[in-house]
Amino acid sequence: MEVIIQKDEDKASLLVARLIAKELKAKPSLVLGLATGRTMERVYAKLVQLHREEGLDFSLCRTFNLDEYVGLESDHQGSYHFFMKQHLFSKINIDPRNTHLPNGMASDLAKECEDYERLIADCGGIDLQLLGIGSDGHIGFNEPLSALRSRTREKALAPATIKQNGPLFESLDQMPKRGLTMGVGTIQESKHCLLLATGKQKAAVLARAVEGPITSMISATALQLHPHCCVVADEAAASKLQEQAYYRWIFENEPEWDDFH
């Protein structure tokens, strides 16, 4: 795992967008795993900017989102389908047929999850998976005690997630309490993982995820087992990491990061 610390949320989001852009330029048919949530809004704004100002081309890119609520129509303002369209898909030159999210309205949710896994495999697997981290350490909707080898499945949302995302709905009653999510095992199979954490409210959980023991209580700790995982954090989110000086030294001195200073 590598940890890159940036001064603030804006710089951290720009770095993540530039890392994605680099992969997309190297492989225009990139299979890109996407996340939603407040942290991602700024990343997507930066990607839109790179598309508009520098012609970053998404025409061959294929995307798979991590998760979706169960029981929300895709045009519901709280759905992740809606979020992706609003923040990214409607603003770049991606072919909508190449964008995929689990369908939380499917009549057979187990089959939907199996089909989703198969579709990812048919595309050759995910090249780069973008991740946020929940206040309970989840990645996707992999709530505490998610098996570290879990696959795409239906999951009951934990109280911390309901508290975190509840304010995005008109009332708590309207927030679905279940989701479909790629599993921790599905995420582990991505060729690269890129996790972004910003804000001081993520500092404690990020420290446990990066420097704590691997545990299914904090799904993000499974990323410590991933051979190519990069964590980008702003100073606030990184503030509880023990080895900040070491991470900063690597970023400043390793040639692979020269283009990103």
Ligand code: F6R
């Ligand atoms: C959503 C997802 C979640 C979020 C996490 C952080 O697709 O994958 O794991 O990344 O809940 O959400 P924010 O960014 O809203 O704090």
